[in-house]
Amino acid sequence: MNGPNPANKHPMEGFPQVCFIKNTVKNPNILIGDYTYYDDPEGAEDFERNVLYHYPFIGDKLVIGKFCALAKGVRFIMNGANHKLSGISTYPFQIFGNGWEKVMPEPGDLPYKGDTVVGNDVWIGYDALVMPGVRIGNGAVISSRSVVTADIAPYTIVGGNPARHIRTRLDLGRVRGLEELAW
Numbered sequence: 001m002n003g004p005n006p007a008n009k010h011p012m013e014g015f016p017q018v019c020f021i022k023n024t025v026k027n028p029n030i031l032i033g034d035y036t037y038y039d040d041p042e043g044a045e046d047f048e049r050n051v052l053y054h055y056p057f058i059g060d061k062l063v064i065g066k067f068c069a070l071a072k073g074v075r076f077i078m079n080g081a082n083h084k085l086s087g088i089s090t091y092p093f094q095i096f097g098n099g100w101e102k103v104m105p106e107p108g109d110l111p112y113k114g115d116t117v118v119g120n121d122v123w124i125g126y127d128a129l130v131m132p133g134v135r136i137g138n139g140a141v142i143s144s145r146s147v148v149t150a151d152i153a154p155y156t157i158v159g160g161n162p163a164r165h166i167r168t169r170l171d172l173g174r175v176r177g178l179e180e181l182a183w
Contacts, residue, residue: 006034009045019044021070029054033066033120040072053080060112065120065138066183073127082111082132119154120183139169139178154179 004011009023017039022032024045038047051062052075060079064070083090086109093100113133118124122136125144136142137154146163155169155178168175 004035011037017041017044019047021045021047024048027051027054029056029059029061031061031063033064033068035066036064036068036070038070038072038074042072050075052077054078055080058112060132061115062118063115064118065122067121068118069123071124071126071128071144074124074130075128076116076130077132078116079110079112079114079132082113084110138183139175141169 006020007023009019010016011020012018018037020034021036021038021044022034025032025048027048030048030051038044040047043049047070050073054060054062054076055078058079062076062078083092094103113131116130116132116134118130118136119138119140121139122142123140124130124142125146127145128142128148129146130136130142130148134148134151136148136152137156139155140152141157142148142152142163143157143159143166145161146159147161148158149162152158152163153168155175157166157169158164159166170178
């Protein structure tokens with residue numbers, strides 16, 4: 001069994017809506033594992049449009065493991081969407097320059113949730129939204145239109161807004177064994 005070439009953008013002949021996105025992402029702060037695909041008839045090669053508020057000066061990363069299946073409309077909100085809440089205004093004056101940059105908050109003053117990390121073999125359904133700094137464990141399933149606001153344990157199925165535990169996919173012994181494989 002050879003399988004498809006992970007360097008091929010479109011592994012399914014005649015189906016350009018399916019794309020191994022590691023071959024199309026150019027942003028150095030988006031890291032994608034082999035065989036992870038995005039399925040979108042409106043432009044699977046343009047996955048980066050779904051990574052929102054990902055400003056290079058913040059430096060956060062989106063890391064997606066191997067063998068993940070991402071449905072159309074999956075979006076990742078990154079740390080650039082966060083606004084300082086402790087001041088008298090939440091408006092980000094400093095990013096517009098022209099003198100306003102003088103009120104630039106210190107890096108620790110801005111809400112920063114860390115990198116967003118998706119494990120291996122994760123299936124994220126249609127129109128799901130993943131918030132900044134979330135960690136999704138290997139083998140997890142995120143149902144369509146879910147809003148993931150907190151970490152998801154490996155081999156767990158979640159859904160809703162906010163996404164909540166529905167059930168585990170496998171028994172604990174099997175999960176332990178799969179986690180030991182370390183992909």
